[in-house]
Amino acid sequence: xxxxxxxxxxxxxxxxxTVIMFVGYPVAFVLGGVALGxxxxxxxxDVFHPAQFFALIPRIWGQAVQNQVLIAVPxxxxxxxxxxxxxxxxxxxRALQVLTRRIPGGLAMSVTLMGTIMAASTxxxxxxxxxxxxxxxxxxxxxxxxxxxxxxxxxxxxxxGILIPPSIMLVIMGDLMxxxxxxxxxxxxxxxxxxxxxxxxxIGILAFVRPDMAPPLEATSGPQGSVELLRMVLRSFLPxxxxxxxxxxxxxxxxxxxxxxxxxxCLGAILLAIWNRxxxxxxxxxxxxxxxxxxxxxxxxxxxxxxxxYVFRALGGDDVxxxxxxxxxxxxxxxxxxxxxxxxxxxxxxxxxxxICLIVLPIFAPILKLVDFTPHLAANKDFLVWFLILTAVxxxxxxxxxxxxxxxxxxxxxxxPSVTMQHIYRGIIPFVxxxxxxxxxxxxxxxxxxxxxxxxxxxx
Amino acid sequence: xxxLLALSDAIDGVLDRIAKASGWIYFALIGVxxxxxxxxxxxxxxxxxxxxxxxxxxxHLHGMLFxxxxxxxxxxxxxxxxxxxxxxxxxxxxxxLEVLGVFLFAIPYCIVATWFAFEFAHLSFIQxxxxxxxxxxxxxxxxxxxxxLGLVLxxxxxxxxxxxxxxxxxxxxxxxARAMPSASAH
Numbered sequence: 001x002x003x004x005x006x007x008x009x010x011x012x013x014x015x016x017x018t019v020i021m022f023v024g025y026p027v028a029f030v031l032g033g034v035a036l037g038x039x040x041x042x043x044x045x046d047v048f049h050p051a052q053f054f055a056l057i058p059r060i061w062g063q064a065v066q067n068q069v070l071i072a073v074p075x076x077x078x079x080x081x082x083x084x085x086x087x088x089x090x091x092x093x094r095a096l097q098v099l100t101r102r103i104p105g106g107l108a109m110s111v112t113l114m115g116t117i118m119a120a121s122t123x124x125x126x127x128x129x130x131x132x133x134x135x136x137x138x139x140x141x142x143x144x145x146x147x148x149x150x151x152x153x154x155x156x157x158x159x160x161g162i163l164i165p166p167s168i169m170l171v172i173m174g175d176l177m178x179x180x181x182x183x184x185x186x187x188x189x190x191x192x193x194x195x196x197x198x199x200x201x202x203i204g205i206l207a208f209v210r211p212d213m214a215p216p217l218e219a220t221s222g223p224q225g226s227v228e229l230l231r232m233v234l235r236s237f238l239p240x241x242x243x244x245x246x247x248x249x250x251x252x253x254x255x256x257x258x259x260x261x262x263x264x265x266c267l268g269a270i271l272l273a274i275w276n277r278x279x280x281x282x283x284x285x286x287x288x289x290x291x292x293x294x295x296x297x298x299x300x301x302x303x304x305x306x307x308x309x310y311v312f313r314a315l316g317g318d319d320v321x322x323x324x325x326x327x328x329x330x331x332x333x334x335x336x337x338x339x340x341x342x343x344x345x346x347x348x349x350x351x352x353x354x355x356i357c358l359i360v361l362p363i364f365a366p367i368l369k370l371v372d373f374t375p376h377l378a379a380n381k382d383f384l385v386w387f388l389i390l391t392a393v394x395x396x397x398x399x400x401x402x403x404x405x406x407x408x409x410x411x412x413x414x415x416x417p418s419v420t421m422q423h424i425y426r427g428i429i430p431f432v433x434x435x436x437x438x439x440x441x442x443x444x445x446x447x448x449x450x451x452x453x454x455x456x457x458x459x460x
Numbered sequence: 461x462x463x464l465l466a467l468s469d470a471i472d473g474v475l476d477r478i479a480k481a482s483g484w485i486y487f488a489l490i491g492v493x494x495x496x497x498x499x500x501x502x503x504x505x506x507x508x509x510x511x512x513x514x515x516x517x518x519x520h521l522h523g524m525l526f527x528x529x530x531x532x533x534x535x536x537x538x539x540x541x542x543x544x545x546x547x548x549x550x551x552x553x554x555x556x557l558e559v560l561g562v563f564l565f566a567i568p569y570c571i572v573a574t575w576f577a578f579e580f581a582h583l584s585f586i587q588x589x590x591x592x593x594x595x596x597x598x599x600x601x602x603x604x605x606x607x608x609l610g611l612v613l614x615x616x617x618x619x620x621x622x623x624x625x626x627x628x629x630x631x632x633x634x635x636x637a638r639a640m641p642s643a644s645a646h
Binding site for chain 2: 022
């Protein structure tokens with residue numbers, strides 16, 4: 001018994017963490033506290049040396065502080081927050097609504113587009129779904145959209161934002177797994193476009209077949225003359241679209257690192273706020289506060305997760321995981337892939353991507369580096385890129401799958417009482433179906449993920 | 461009880477002021493990154509202050525930025541919680557859970573991390589540590605001291621949260637309402 005516990009402390013640690021996180025205490029503290037507790041247990045069982053505690057702070061230092069890549073996180077958060085608080089985002093949404101007013105379901109489509117652009121400002125799925133619900137749901141319901149279609153569109157758009165760049169999830173994934181962030185950004189574009197593309201097509205068809213669910217806007221809403229329309233496009237649509245294009249383009253073209261592109265993007269967002277005459281002290285204070293708080297919550301979890309994975313590894317976690325997988329009969333590449341995907345999927349019911357990526361990826365990274373996918377992938381070195389984007393696409397459906405879906409809880413807390421859990425479940429099901437299609441496409445044809453980064457020369 | 465609540469308010473006030481003041485680092489960081497891009501693309505650099513020290517300055521600034529906000533974020537209750545099963549519990553039980561969490565997780569974490577962060581900065585100071593890069597920034601202990609300082613502020617935030625829960629649980633109704641206005645409302 002004693003020996004068994006000593007050998008399996010790492011597994012117990014993972015199990016204890018998963019259970020305790022549900023108590024509702026801040027995850028960052030729980031991660032750190034559990035790590036310390038099991039460090040002490042490890043000393044008692046003689047598998048952890050007290051001197052190893054000295055490595056804790058240097059680990060945090062290297063992972064969270066002295067890290068050039070992760071500076072992209074506060075930059076993208078600031079950029080998104082500035083666009084949001086200075087009204088640039090609102091005007092963009094309005095311009096999109098006007099531009100799509102003659103298309104069936106245009107309002108829903110504009111929300112999908114909006115969600116992908118704005119997700120960076122909130123950083124995490126929970127906050128991004130809340131923000132979109134507050135911004136878009138009242139308008140959609142007021143224009144006579146069905147509750148189901150409204151909540152389905154908003155929840156799927158809110159989670160899509162974590163996949164499409166500038167996504168801070170991809171920044172953190174790349175940093176954790178030593179894959180270039182530019183590669184992940186380019187690799188996520190095609191799957192992201194597939195997803196948003198099939199959402200838009202679905203909404204369009206639905207609105208065409210069932211106009212009662214998505215009534216068209218009156219043609220009288222918004223500007224009438226073509227001059228006025230042109231002015232709206234020039235003023236509200238082009239500047240932010242150009243900003244996003246420049247930021248992403250400079251990364252894809254290899255002109256700038258994500259950190260540099262993020263810094264330049266912040267400057268661009270500030271200039272847009274000035275152009276919009278909303279760059280005043282109140283806005284600046286609100287932007288700093290919101291962005292710095294989001295940034296602090298992200299980095300505090302990185303602190304905790306760094307401690308956790310250090311102790312997990314020191315307790316022999318890598319070997320135990322390999323041993324357990326072998327005992328379960330999981331040793332070929334496909335079996336490991338499916339296992340990790342299932343685990344991520346189940347965790348996605350309850351946890352945001354921060355916890356999932358920061359806990360699961362370090363645990364499985366050593367095994368994933370060993371698997372061989374050569375018949376399926378042209379070159380095995382591209383495996384990690386494929387795997388990470390696959391995880392990101394998989395997380396999309398994990399967050400939305402009833403009855404648990406992480407994003408759905410947040411949605412329920414924000415919607416008006418007239419929208420029930422039943423509406424949310426019914427609304428989300430078609431979108432989950434579409435996501436499954438996307439996951440299967442990315443699994444069966446890895447080139448959907450790997451083609452674009454190869455074209456840009458990221459995989460050479 | 462009144463003094464405990466006053467102490468908690470005072471801590472929150474200090475954390476708030478430090479965080480808000482250090483928030484302006486955001487603009488410095490954006491400025492430094494843009495400066496780095498421009499000087500490298502143009503090919504002009506201040507002699508002796510090329511890209512290496514500038515890029516080190518970037519993570520120095522970012523470190524200060526988030527470390528001063530860790531504790532404030534706890535006081536403001538923005539740190540991520542998995543509260544799907546506990547969100548509906550009565551306010552008193554939630555307060556007890558928070559107290560439990562503080563003692564089980566936050567206090568050990570804060571003590572250990574703050575202590576080792578002090579040793580970490582202290583060692584750097586004694587060795588007069590500099591950047592590994594030949595022309596990097598000197599005085600590495602300064603930024604390492606900020607890690608220690610940030611963790612001290614985190615400790616202060618834990619004390620403040622604990623005091624607030626204590627007043628809420630054991631104080632008079634009037635004090636409890638002042639300690640946690642949102643929880644007392646329903």
